[in-house]
Amino acid sequence: DAKTTQPPSMDCAEGRAANLPCNHSTISGNEYVYWYRQIHSQGPQYIIHGLKNNETNEMASLIITEDRKSSTLILPHATLRDTAVYYCIVRVALAGGFKTIFGAGTRLFVKA
Amino acid sequence: GAVVSQHPSRVICKSGTSVKIECRSLDFQATTMFWYRQFPKKSLMLMATSNEGSKATYEQGVEKDKFLINHASLTLSTLTVTSAHPEDSSFYICSARNGETQYFGPGTRLLVL
Numbered sequence: 001d002a003k004t005t006q007p008p009s010m011d012c013a014e015g016r017a018a019n020l021p022c023n024h025s026t027i028s029g030n031e032y033v034y035w036y037r038q039i040h041s042q043g044p045q046y047i048i049h050g051l052k053n054n055e056t057n058e059m060a061s062l063i064i065t066e067d068r069k070s071s072t073l074i075l076p077h078a079t080l081r082d083t084a085v086y087y088c089i090v091r092v093a094l095a096g097g098f099k100t101i102f103g104a105g106t107r108l109f110v111k112a
Numbered sequence: 113g114a115v116v117s118q119h120p121s122r123v124i125c126k127s128g129t130s131v132k133i134e135c136r137s138l139d140f141q142a143t144t145m146f147w148y149r150q151f152p153k154k155s156l157m158l159m160a161t162s163n164e165g166s167k168a169t170y171e172q173g174v175e176k177d178k179f180l181i182n183h184a185s186l187t188l189s190t191l192t193v194t195s196a197h198p199e200d201s202s203f204y205i206c207s208a209r210n211g212e213t214q215y216f217g218p219g220t221r222l223l224v225l
Contacts, residue, residue, distance in 0.1 A: 094169075
């Protein structure tokens with residue numbers, strides 16, 4: 001089972017910041033939070049990941065609460081091309097590795 | 113970022129035939145690859161974890177004799193859908209692990225007539 005919950009859909013105006021929340025209240029101390037997005041009919045695209053510190057890259061920022069039970073992905077200036085399904089993922093550890101279980105994700109609509 | 117390719121991108125086959133889908137990591141070696149399937153407007157469902165040089169680990173409910181996985185090298189994993197039926201029509205996506213990050217292929221759309 002996916003270990004995260006996200007709102008099913010969100011709207012955002014073009015040029016504004018898109019803030020996508022994610023709850024992961026059962027996260028373990030050594031588990032990372034990953035964000036991917038999937039544009040229609042394509043494979044998922046890696047966005048960002050973090051453990052407990054906030055992270056920023058050229059695509060987005062990731063804000064993780066101090067108790068690590070939730071996080072927010074921020075797209076600072078959303079464009080129409082950011083319309084996609086965004087998945088927040090906590091990986092499930094395996095012996096010698098991990099597996100990634102996808103939840104339902106958040107469908108983000110960026111509107112002009 | 114790391115690149116993962118899939119071939120073919122789409123395939124149409126007759127019911128009862130077998131279809132092979134290839135997944136390649138183009139600029140890194142991947143000891144672990146994953147196979148997912150996705151139905152329209154649904155999330156990705158993990159089918160199996162493929163480990164180079166050993167048998168794949170299948171998720172509960174996935175028939176290992178139906179979906180044959182071979183991870184013969186550090187850059188190639190194949191998924192063969194055997195005796196395909198219309199209900200096997202789906203979007204199949206592979207991914208490869210590069211360190212702590214997982215990168216996804218563009219997907220293969222399978223249509224079984």
